[in-house]
Amino acid sequence: MADKSEQSAAASGLPTVRTISEVAGVSPSTVSRALKGDPRISEKTRAAVAAIAQQQGYTPNAMARGLVTRSSGVVGIVLGNLENPFYGELVERLHSRLVEIGKYPMLLHIGGETLDSEAIKPIRQYQMDGCIITAARLSSRAAETCANHRLPMVMINRVARIHSCTVSCDNYAGGMLAGELLLEAEHRRVAFIAGREDTSTSEDRESGLLCVLRKAQLTLAGRARGHYTYDGGFAAAQELLAADPRPDAIFAANDIMALGAIDAIREAGLGVPDDLSVIGFDDIRPTRWHNYRLTTIAQPVEAMITRSIELLSERMASPDLSGESISIKGEMKLRESVRLPAGFPANASPA
Amino acid sequence: MADKSEQSAAASGLPTVRTISEVAGVSPSTVSRALKGDPRISEKTRAAVAAIAQQQGYTPNAMARGLVTRSSGVVGIVLGNLENPFYGELVERLHSRLVEIGKYPMLLHIGGETLDSEAIKPIRQYQMDGCIITAARLSSRAAETCANHRLPMVMINRVARIHSCTVSCDNYAGGMLAGELLLEAEHRRVAFIAGREDTSTSEDRESGLLCVLRKAQLTLAGRARGHYTYDGGFAAAQELLAADPRPDAIFAANDIMALGAIDAIREAGLGVPDDLSVIGFDDIRPTRWHNYRLTTIAQPVEAMITRSIELLSERMASPDLSGESISIKGEMKLRESVRLPAGFPANASPA
DNA sequence: GATTCTAGTGCAATCGTGTGCGCGAACTGC
DNA sequence: GCAGTTCGCGCACACGATTGCACTAGAATC
Numbered sequence: 001m002a003d004k005s006e007q008s009a010a011a012s013g014l015p016t017v018r019t020i021s022e023v024a025g026v027s028p029s030t031v032s033r034a035l036k037g038d039p040r041i042s043e044k045t046r047a048a049v050a051a052i053a054q055q056q057g058y059t060p061n062a063m064a065r066g067l068v069t070r071s072s073g074v075v076g077i078v079l080g081n082l083e084n085p086f087y088g089e090l091v092e093r094l095h096s097r098l099v100e101i102g103k104y105p106m107l108l109h110i111g112g113e114t115l116d117s118e119a120i121k122p123i124r125q126y127q128m129d130g131c132i133i134t135a136a137r138l139s140s141r142a143a144e145t146c147a148n149h150r151l152p153m154v155m156i157n158r159v160a161r162i163h164s165c166t167v168s169c170d171n172y173a174g175g176m177l178a179g180e181l182l183l184e185a186e187h188r189r190v191a192f193i194a195g196r197e198d199t200s201t202s203e204d205r206e207s208g209l210l211c212v213l214r215k216a217q218l219t220l221a222g223r224a225r226g227h228y229t230y231d232g233g234f235a236a237a238q239e240l241l242a243a244d245p246r247p248d249a250i251f252a253a254n255d256i257m258a259l260g261a262i263d264a265i266r267e268a269g270l271g272v273p274d275d276l277s278v279i280g281f282d283d284i285r286p287t288r289w290h291n292y293r294l295t296t297i298a299q300p301v302e303a304m305i306t307r308s309i310e311l312l313s314e315r316m317a318s319p320d321l322s323g324e325s326i327s328i329k330g331e332m333k334l335r336e337s338v339r340l341p342a343g344f345p346a347n348a349s350p351a
Numbered sequence: 352m353a354d355k356s357e358q359s360a361a362a363s364g365l366p367t368v369r370t371i372s373e374v375a376g377v378s379p380s381t382v383s384r385a386l387k388g389d390p391r392i393s394e395k396t397r398a399a400v401a402a403i404a405q406q407q408g409y410t411p412n413a414m415a416r417g418l419v420t421r422s423s424g425v426v427g428i429v430l431g432n433l434e435n436p437f438y439g440e441l442v443e444r445l446h447s448r449l450v451e452i453g454k455y456p457m458l459l460h461i462g463g464e465t466l467d468s469e470a471i472k473p474i475r476q477y478q479m480d481g482c483i484i485t486a487a488r489l490s491s492r493a494a495e496t497c498a499n500h501r502l503p504m505v506m507i508n509r510v511a512r513i514h515s516c517t518v519s520c521d522n523y524a525g526g527m528l529a530g531e532l533l534l535e536a537e538h539r540r541v542a543f544i545a546g547r548e549d550t551s552t553s554e555d556r557e558s559g560l561l562c563v564l565r566k567a568q569l570t571l572a573g574r575a576r577g578h579y580t581y582d583g584g585f586a587a588a589q590e591l592l593a594a595d596p597r598p599d600a601i602f603a604a605n606d607i608m609a610l611g612a613i614d615a616i617r618e619a620g621l622g623v624p625d626d627l628s629v630i631g632f633d634d635i636r637p638t639r640w641h642n643y644r645l646t647t648i649a650q651p652v653e654a655m656i657t658r659s660i661e662l663l664s665e666r667m668a669s670p671d672l673s674g675e676s677i678s679i680k681g682e683m684k685l686r687e688s689v690r691l692p693a694g695f696p697a698n699a700s701p702a
Numbered sequence: 703g704a705t706t707c708t709a710g711t712g713c714a715a716t717c718g719t720g721t722g723c724g725c726g727a728a729c730t731g732c
Numbered sequence: 733g734c735a736g737t738t739c740g741c742g743c744a745c746a747c748g749a750t751t752g753c754a755c756t757a758g759a760a761t762c
Contacts (some may be wrong), residue, residue, distance in 0.1 A: 088433030
């Protein structure tokens with residue numbers, strides 16, 4: 001017995017259940033149960049074990065535990081392009097919420113490209129409990145792997161092409177909000193800067209805008225692609241400005257492109273919002289910078305994360321729950337890149 | 352035998368070494384060795400095992416492996432405030448380099464605050480192989496924990512208060528570069544916007560600047576704190592502009608603050624670089640935005656990451672290597688926020 | 703042809719934790 | 733006082749991969 005204890009101590013130097021059990025004079029299983037609060041263990045034993053564990057600085061080995069419970073406590077995270085501050089904010093909050101529920105996030109992938117099966121290998125290697133995906137599309141093989149593995153998965157701002165959960169901002173309603181504001185500000189030549197080809201977010205935001213325009217018997221005064229980047233937005237705005245007559249308002253599918261558009265408009269010698277109004281989507285930090293003061297539709301990040309964690313937790317507890325899609329309304333943030341409608345109260349939000 | 356195989360298959364559905372071994376008609380140990388390329392296994396057996404593993408879609412269980420090898424393949428990552436795009440860029444590249452060497456990054460902490468011992472718990476739980484820390488300070492207890500654990504650790508842009516490795520930009524030389532450029536541009540009233548109180552990066556950049564000024568028999572024309580944020584830089588610039596005579600150039604300890612400063616200067620009705628030159632540090636994406644075109648000292652991110660991974664790899668292989676500090680020179684990026692020195696070639700870099 | 707050597711493989715223990723089942727003691731009820 | 737129940741705990745195995753050592757078969761040597 002003493003030999004065994006010395007062996008394990010020599011092996012890693014860190015206390016294990018056996019270390020604790022020998023000090024406490026009980027069996028390893030009792031230690032394990034005591035620390036998990038198993039009701040079969042007497043309160044007296046429990047307290048004694050807990051005290052010794054505390055004093056020895058015991059921390060359970062997550063790998064050993066994961067091996068037998070088949071639950072590693074690890075959640076995979078796939079991030080979009082971090083040049084867009086939106087994802088930075090997202091991952092920061094996601095991280096703390098995951099830690100709160102006792103899970104730790106492992107980075108699977110960063111960047112916008114399609115997620116291939118190589119990138120999701122660690123999901124199987126580490127027997128991940130779940131996965132949160134933002135702004136990337138799974139390759140068909142990768143999706144298949146996830147499905148076979150019955151991996152609880154939540155996609156943020158992505159439509160589900162496979163059986164899974166999604167949480168997104170109500171992009172269609174957001175597009176409508178933007179359109180309504182621009183119409184109230186008496187704009188009639190509204191142009192749109194789209195994101196990437198394959199993203200439903202950009203499409204939905206555009207559809208919302210179009211719906212509102214149609215009701216007012218208007219059509220789009222211009223349309224260009226901005227690839228969700230500043231440079232893309234800049235170039236797209238230049239393209240739109242070349243039209244004759246030029247648009248009097250631009251709605252960009254996200255903030256980064258809107259900022260690019262503002263700079264392009266100004267570089268063309270025009271003023272925002274004097275000559276053109278610009279409205280974005282996301283409400284990232286730089287929209288508040290004094291140079292921009294961009295009016296935008298804020299994504300309800302807090303609510304989206306709360307729901308994502310809920311959906312994920314539920315499915316980690318019962319993997320057979322069916323897929324669910326949640327859509328949350330965004331909120332208009334009125335700043336100074338849109339000409340205010342006549343007699344419009346500065347601090348009110350349009351319905 | 353058949354029973355056992357069916358049991359393990361039923362347990363998880365995924366192939367294990369045993370599954371492979373039974374199909375191949377060899378023992379699990381042979382499978383393990385064959386897949387690791389052990390020279391004792393004949394080429395014929397190796398190929399057969401590899402083929403079956405491939406066909407069955409076998410992926411080794413990292414937790415089981417980690418349990419016995421005491422190496423989890425996980426590397427902890429501590430990130431600074433992701434509102435600063437610098438860290439976004441950093442983590443994106445760190446991630447891909449880590450994956451290249453077969454390690455996976457787990458997020459330990461995001462944000463600028465001191466790292467307490469709660470946040471680094473997963474290091475022990477998951478028996479992490481190493482840790483990369485950017486822009487956060489360890490609490491004394493956390494540092495002690497790392498030291499006891501002999502955790503290979505590399506800090507990026509942080510001075511080591513404990514026995515470990517650091518990789519940083521040569522902040523002092525960078526400060527000198529900035530100072531020299533401003534003097535060549537015939538500025539004589541140079542002000543500085545500092546970062547947070549406790550950061551050596553800000554201090555070193557300031558010292559470099561001061562050294563150059565001193566040589567030219569000048570002193571700082573102003574100094575304010577910007578807390579490494581846009582708003583902080585904005586407010587700091589306002590404070591500096593209130594001085595009489597006001598500075599004719601501002602060096603900010605990082606780009607985000609420099610951008611805030613530019614906006615403050617313009618909001619005060621002054622021009623950049625006509626009335627004041629502004630220079631930053633980091634070379635984040637927004638410095639290239641058309642509205643700013645900020646001259647800055649670029650951190651050698653690629654080189655810094657390469658060295659960090661090297662240091663970490665070496666120490667994961669031999670944990671007893673002693674601490675090492677590497678400092679890499681940054682590079683001046685000439686843009687338009689600094690008035691060009693008379694007769695200064697636009698595309699040359701100052702010595 | 704016997705012996706030594708080597709290449710190739712299998713056995714069994716191990717890492718640290720969780721858990722089904724069994725066992726003894728105490729307690730209850732009549 | 734005895735049977736049945738409950739309570740508290742330990743035994744032993746499992747999870748999936750790695751690895752030291754033993755073992756076998758064939759080759760090489762004398």
